[in-house]
Amino acid sequence: MNKGRYGMYGGQYIPETLMNELLNLEKQHNFYKNDFEFKKKLQTLLNVYAGRPSLLYYAGRMTEDLGGAKIYLKREDLNHTGSHKINNVLGQVLLAKKMGKTRVIAETGAGQHGVATATAAAFLGMECEIFMGEEDTKRQALNVYRMELLGAKVNPVYSGTKTLKDAVNETMREWTTRVHDTHYVLGSVMGPHPFPMIVRDFQSVISEEIKGQLFEIEGRLPNAVVACVGGGSNAIGSFYNFIDDMEVKLVGCEAGGEGIDTEYHAASLTKGEVGIFHGMKSYFCQGNYGQIAPVYSISAGLDYPGIGPEHAYLHDMKRAEYVPITDREAVEGFEYLAKQEGIICAIESAHAIAQAMKMAKTMDKEDIIVVCLSGRGDKDAESIQKYKLAKSNNNSNNYNTNNNSNNTNANTDNSYDGGI
Amino acid sequence: MSKITEAFSNGKAFIAFLTAGDPSKEKTIEFILAMEEAGADIIEIGIPFSDPIAEGPVIQNANTRALSHGIHTDDIFDLVRDVRSKSNVPLAFLTYINPVFYYGYEKFFKKCKEVGVNGIIIPDLPYEEKEEVVAIAAKYDVDLISLIAPTSDDRIKMIAKTSKGFIYLVSSMGVTGIRSEIKTDLEDIIGEIRKVTNVPVAVGFGINTPEQSKNIAKVADGVIVGSAIVKIIEKYGDNATPYIKEYVATMKEATRI
Numbered sequence A: 001m002n003k004g005r006y007g008m009y010g011g012q013y014i015p016e017t018l019m020n021e022l023l024n025l026e027k028q029h030n031f032y033k034n035d036f037e038f039k040k041k042l043q044t045l046l047n048v049y050a051g052r053p054s055l056l057y058y059a060g061r062m063t064e065d066l067g068g069a070k071i072y073l074k075r076e077d078l079n080h081t082g083s084h085k086i087n088n089v090l091g092q093v094l095l096a097k098k099m100g101k102t103r104v105i106a107e108t109g110a111g112q113h114g115v116a117t118a119t120a121a122a123f124l125g126m127e128c129e130i131f132m133g134e135e136d137t138k139r140q141a142l143n144v145y146r147m148e149l150l151g152a153k154v155n156p157v158y159s160g161t162k163t164l165k166d167a168v169n170e171t172m173r174e175w176t177t178r179v180h181d182t183h184y185v186l187g188s189v190m191g192p193h194p195f196p197m198i199v200r201d202f203q204s205v206i207s208e209e210i211k212g213q214l215f216e217i218e219g220r221l222p223n224a225v226v227a228c229v230g231g232g233s234n235a236i237g238s239f240y241n242f243i244d245d246m247e248v249k250l251v252g253c254e255a256g257g258e259g260i261d262t263e264y265h266a267a268s269l270t271k272g273e274v275g276i277f278h279g280m281k282s283y284f285c286q287g288n289y290g291q292i293a294p295v296y297s298i299s300a301g302l303d304y305p306g307i308g309p310e311h312a313y314l315h316d317m318k319r320a321e322y323v324p325i326t327d328r329e330a331v332e333g334f335e336y337l338a339k340q341e342g343i344i345c346a347i348e349s350a351h352a353i354a355q356a357m358k359m360a361k362t363m364d365k366e367d368i369i370v371v372c373l374s375g376r377g378d379k380d381a382e383s384i385q386k387y388k389l390a391k392s393n394n395n396s397n398n399y400n401t402n403n404n405s406n407n408t409n410a411n412t413d414n415s416y417d418g419g420i
Numbered sequence B: 001m002s003k004i005t006e007a008f009s010n011g012k013a014f015i016a017f018l019t020a021g022d023p024s025k026e027k028t029i030e031f032i033l034a035m036e037e038a039g040a041d042i043i044e045i046g047i048p049f050s051d052p053i054a055e056g057p058v059i060q061n062a063n064t065r066a067l068s069h070g071i072h073t074d075d076i077f078d079l080v081r082d083v084r085s086k087s088n089v090p091l092a093f094l095t096y097i098n099p100v101f102y103y104g105y106e107k108f109f110k111k112c113k114e115v116g117v118n119g120i121i122i123p124d125l126p127y128e129e130k131e132e133v134v135a136i137a138a139k140y141d142v143d144l145i146s147l148i149a150p151t152s153d154d155r156i157k158m159i160a161k162t163s164k165g166f167i168y169l170v171s172s173m174g175v176t177g178i179r180s181e182i183k184t185d186l187e188d189i190i191g192e193i194r195k196v197t198n199v200p201v202a203v204g205f206g207i208n209t210p211e212q213s214k215n216i217a218k219v220a221d222g223v224i225v226g227s228a229i230v231k232i233i234e235k236y237g238d239n240a241t242p243y244i245k246e247y248v249a250t251m252k253e254a255t256r257i
Helices: A016-032 A036-050 A060-066 A085-098 A112-124 A134-139 A141-149 A164-177 A195-203 A205-218 A233-242 A309-316 A327-341 A347-361 A378-393 B025-037 B057-068 B073-086 B097-103 B105-115 B131-139 B153-161 B186-194 B210-219 B227-239 B241-255
Strands: A009-013 A056-058 A070-075 A103-108 A127-133 A153-157 A182-184 A224-228 A249-257 A273-277 A279-284 A320-326 A368-373 B013-019 B042-046 B091-094 B119-121 B143-148 B167-170 B201-204 B222-225
Touching: A009 A273, A009 A309, A016 A085, A016 A164, A016 A195, A016 B153, A036 A085, A056 A205, A060 A070, A060 A327, A060 A347, A070 A205, A085 A103, A085 A112, A085 A182, A085 A195, A085 A233, A103 A112, A103 A164, A112 A127, A112 A141, A127 A134, A127 A164, A134 A141, A134 A153, A141 A153, A153 A164, A164 A182, A195 A205, A195 A233, A195 A309, A205 A233, A205 A368, A224 A233, A224 A347, A233 A249, A233 A309, A233 A368, A249 A327, A249 A347, A273 B097, A279 A309, A309 A320, A320 A327, A320 A347, A327 A347, A327 A378, A347 A368, A347 A378, B013 B025, B013 B057, B013 B201, B013 B227, B013 B241, B025 B042, B025 B073, B025 B227, B025 B241, B042 B057, B042 B073, B057 B227, B073 B091, B073 B105, B097 B105, B105 B131, B131 B143, B143 B153, B153 B186, B167 B186, B186 B201, B186 B210, B210 B222, B210 B241, B222 B227, B222 B241, B227 B241
Parallel strands: A070 A368, A103 A127, A103 A182, A127 A153, A224 A249, A224 A368, A249 A320, B013 B042, B013 B222, B042 B091, B091 B119, B119 B143, B143 B167, B167 B201, B201 B222
Antiparallel strands: A009 A279, A056 A070, A273 A279
16 A cells, blocks of 8 residues: 555555556556656657647736736647647657557547547557547537547447546446557546556656746746646646745646535535545545545536545645636636637636636735646637526526536537546 | 355355345345345345446446435445345445445444445455455454456465455456456466465356356356346346346356366
C-alpha cells in the first residue's frame, strides 16, 4: 500500500489481471523519463508537432477592466488538437511504442482526449480504439467523425449512464481482455498508479513553462495559479512546479453545475466523500452505501464523479484550494473573455476564468494571477448558445446529465474532454 | 479449517454465484436455498455496485437491475441472516472495494460474522492493497479470497502464500461472462500454486457447460459459475427456481469424475 500514494490517496485498486502490466508500465516510465533519447524525441514532438512552448499571454484589457491583479493566460488552447491533452498523449503513445505495443485504447467524454489519442496514434503509426458513452457519441457526432478520420475505431458504450465514467469502465474492461499488445492511454491524473504520476509528469511542462516565461517577463513568481479541475490533468500540470513555492496560491475550479446545493454538479472535493474507484483512493461524488453518483456539469470535460489523488492530497494539506464554479458563472467567463480579449476558450477553462474574475478584484495591481486556458472553445459555441436560449425561454433549473431534450442537451453538446 | 475451505473436503466443489436483489430480496433467498439443495457447495452473493469493472454485460445488467430496485448493503445483510436461519451452506460475498470502504471496514466485517458470511471476494483489491482489510477480515473470521489471473506469472507464489479459504483462479483474460473455450494453461498455474500452498483452487470466468465443468474439475479443486446462472435469472425472473436447480444439479454432477 506504499506505492503511488499521495498521503492516503492513490494506490492500485485494480483487478489482478492488470497488475503485472501496471508494474511494468511504472518501470518503463521511470526508465524512459530519464532516458536522453526518449526525452529528446518527446521534446522535439512537443515543439514541432504540438506547437510548444505555448504562449503566456498578458490579458491587458481584462486586467484593466477588473482593476486588480495582472492576469496572464497560459495558452494551452493553441496546442495542436486544441487543448493540453496532446502533452500527455504524445508522451504516453511514445512510451507505449517503446514498450512494444502496437495498439492504444482510450476513454473520452465528449471527444477531445479521444481526438488527441487518435491524432498521436495516426502520427506514430499505432492502431487506435476509443471508448465513448453512447449519449456522447450522439451529441458529439462531429468528434466521432474526427476520430474516425484519424483512423481510430470509436466504440459506443451502452452500460451504466452511457457517459464518461462508463467509458472509463469499458476501456479498463477492454484492457483486461488484451494487455499484451495494447496500452491504455488514460487521459487524466486519475486511475491506478502509475497513471496519476505519468500523466502529471507529461503535463508538468505547463508549469515549467509558466515559471520560465513569467520570470522572463516579470522577473518573479505569480501570486496565484488558477485552473479548472475534472480529473485534474491541466490543473496538476499548472500547479506542479509551484507546489514548493509556498507563496504561490494554487486554485482549482470544480464544476459547480446548477449549484452545489442541488444534485446537479460534479464537485468531488467540495461535496464528495473519500472512496475507492477507478483504481484510486480519492474523493468521489457518491450516494448511500458507496454507489457512484451520476454527476452533472455544462462542461463534459469536468463531468466526472472523482478527482485525481494528488489533488485530494493537496486539498487535505491545504496547499491548494478547490472552489466550485457554477454553469452560469462559467458561461459568463466564457463570454467575458471573448469580448475582452477576443479569445473563445473551452467552457472547462471558462471555470478558471470565472474564478480569476472573482479573485483579481480583491488583489493589488502589483499581484499576478496565471490562468491555465486548457482548451479552445469553438466546440462549445453552439452548446452555449443553446444554453442561453434555454435559460431565457425557460427560467427553470431542471438540468440533468442524461436528459437529451432541447432545453437540456446544451450541457454536453460539443464540449471537449478537458477533465479526463 | 475455515468453513469455506471445508467445502472442498467432499470431492470437487461447485461454487454458484448470483447477484443479491435480482430480481428481489425474497427471490434471492429462494434461489440460494435451491442452489444448495441442487448440490452447490459454496454460494457467492454479489453485492451490486454501480460500476463493476471486472464484470461482463450479463452480471453488469444484474447489478443494474438489483440497484434499480433499491437494494443496499443492509438489506443484503438481512437477506443473509434469513438464509442462515434456514441453511448451513458456506457463503461468500463478491463485491467491489468502495461499498465495503464506505460501510466502514470494521463495521462491515463485524456484520459479516454476525449474520454468517464466511468469505469475501473483492476483484479490485489486489495483493498490493489488501493490507488495509486483511487483519480486520481475519478478526471476524471472514476469508479474504485471493484472485490469480493468467497474467500473474511471477506473482503467483506471492499471492498463493497468503491466501485464505480458496484461491480464485481467473480462467481467461477479460471480464466475467460465458466463453466457448478456456485457453489458459490452468494446470501450469495450479502447479505453481501447489508448490507453496494446499489452499484449494477454484476456477472461474467463462464456465457454463457441463463439459467445461468436468474438464475444470479434472485439474482444479472447484468450479465457479456466475454469468450462466445470472442469465437464467435474467430469462425467467421470479420463476427461475426450477431452472436454476436443474442447471446447478447438472453442473455439480459433471464435477464428479
